[in-house]
Amino acid sequence: MGSSGLHPAAIDWMALGPLIGVCLTGVVAMVLEMWRPRMNNNGIVGVCIVGLLVSGFLVIANWNRPGGESFGADYSEANGAVGNLGLFINDRLGQVIQLLIVGITLVTVLFSEGYLREKRLPFGEYYPLVLWSAAGGMVMATTRDLLIFFLGLETLSIALYVLAGLSSKERRSQEAALKYFLLGAFASSFLLYGIALIYGATGTTHLSGIAAIANTQPESIATFSVLYAGIGLVLVGFAFKVALVPFHMWTPDVYQGAPTSVVGFMAAGVKVAAFAAMLRFIDVIVFTSSVWITVLAALAAVTMTIGNLIALAQKDAKRILAYSSIAHAGYILVAVVAYGASKSGPYEPLGQSTVAYYLAMYGFMTLGAFAVLSLTGRDGKEGSTLEDYYGLYRSAPFPAAMFIVFMASLAGIPLTGGFLGKFLIFRDALSVDMLWLALLLGVNSVISVAYYLRIVQAVCTEEPGVVRSRFAPVNAGLFTACAVCAFLLIAGFVAADPLFDWMGLSAPGASVVAGLPGR
């Protein structure tokens, strides 16, 4: 490529297709909103659904194309210090996560319109913001360049700050937006400072720089200390974003205050994107020191336990699910830790399939649960205490039934994807000799059943004198969203083998579901 900068041939447009599709759909949705559709947002919703379906199709079209780094300038001729760095990586993990984010966005768009109309917030701007947020998440999952990752994260977050405060007449929505914004920006600055230090130690913002420095064992102690400080700060930033325990304070308030459809997207989409990026980060940092695995394992243990214990004391359904999402971040972190440990230690390599599978199942069960919870939004008001859900099974039997499926999956009860996911994490933790972490995961799963049961109980309680019509009518969008989520959860369990084959993220030769009871 010589001395002429970015070469067109270095850009794999086909691989960028899904990302461009989602961004462009957002732009089209915004233009539609600019025409000020007077009656409703159905046109915008339609455009979003079509655009997301096309983007999903484009991900599938990439499935078996040759992957690798793309969108790169060739620095190697210039100084030999760094290799051919791409800003974008086209690999199976990125594709799986992209497909997942597109799916989550699609389900969110499906059930949002009814909720927003009931909540008296039918802003057309909602849809472009959700789509751009999703695009940010897709960027996070498909780059190995820390700077681009930061931009993706900010795109994801800034759109979500706005969405959290969408309900501008509601105090708690504003409060949620402010808290989310301040702590999110705080976390971003940690992340950014960490990236700056890593850049200082390695001379590149690309993750391959860390791998290179770990291989060559550099001469100076200074380089290493700067690198370690940088990695530590980036991990703190990650911990804020996925709500690991010492950094989780914002989660319950934001989940309780923000509009429910936004919370569903936030809980599912942000975790998926952030954990995918974290997986790529773990991929390289495990070779610098074994201390990271220990630290992350401790974080996972604390996160699971604290999240579950505090959830037991909550009286608000959205808060319970917020703490549940914290606990689930802990479970996923166990899988990430096991993956990292298997990579650096004397163990069989594990592959990324467990994390990807659990993220998929977690995404859809959480999203489905919030979709059902959004039914209390009616006539501009919304309650989310457990009492507010009394009698839901009577006025909305189908969503209530699906809700039980989601709760069962969150609790990890067999016949659902949540169970298989937890089982796989358990097995992964055992295979890297982390018995204590695996046992803690098991104990926590049992504790969590208690609070999931309380929500299910509330949904199934009938109290005399309480009106049925407090709930919004179930529309086709919500119906489809619930059905899709529940179907995926059950299909994820029943058809696990073909699913894992199709994802192709398992370690070579490993049989993923071998030894599973009853299979």
Place this chain on the structure above:
Amino acid sequence: MEGVPLSAYLALGAVLFAIGGLGVILKRNPIIIFMCIELMLNAANLTFLAFSRYHDAPLRGTIPMEHTYMNGQMAVVFVMAVAAAEVAVGLGIIMAIFRMRETVDIDEMSGMRG
């Protein structure tokens, strides 16, 4: 790096970052908190620039500009854009709160407990 050594820039960046971080934790006014966050972002910017210049020094004048360690400088440009977007959104949120309750003290933001 003739004149001021790299370590001086890094120390200044670290001090700015620490001041910003302490401010976020100690201050009560969201606008001040937000200014502290901006301070932290700018500390990161300064670090980027210092490192960019440091890595760049042996290469200067020998090869085309885009092949030197421009990442650090580009990072600053991107961070500035991101910070501007954050300012816009943050001030918008603070404005909306101010309209609703005539105060923006963070201690008043305790409508949600649990």
Place this chain on the structure above:
Amino acid sequence: MNPYLPIVLLLAVAGLVCTAMVTLSWVLGPKKVTPYKQAPYECGVAPIGNARERFPVKFYLVAMMFILFDVEVVFLWSWMAVFKDWVEAGSPAAAYSFWGVMVYMALWFLGDAYVIRSGALEWEESKTLAPEKLGPVRPSDTEEIALEPDLARGA
């Protein structure tokens, strides 16, 4: 050619433009004398008095718009820094990056159009939400609660 000539030219053009703008608005503009307009600085804030006075929240909105559109120019600067080299080297990156920047500018104008369309620059309340989108209004919850005990007893 003197290397400082472009700078002198720049200064001259800048001075001309400024003079023209001030003079023309003075000559052509309507002259309505109000107490606010007579105030020094004419910026909507009383020049004397407590500095901690609250001033209209709309100023923030304008300031935010300014920052956003202002910072976007930074990217043009960094592109400009390498573009000329690429053109001289005959690199395909020149045309490529040119169209890239055009797409970027198009999105920028789209954002501008959105700002104007949503009325964010108008001094009155913005009108982002059409009331018709709210849908039909139902009888309020309280009336239904009043009915419910009978229903419960009947069942």
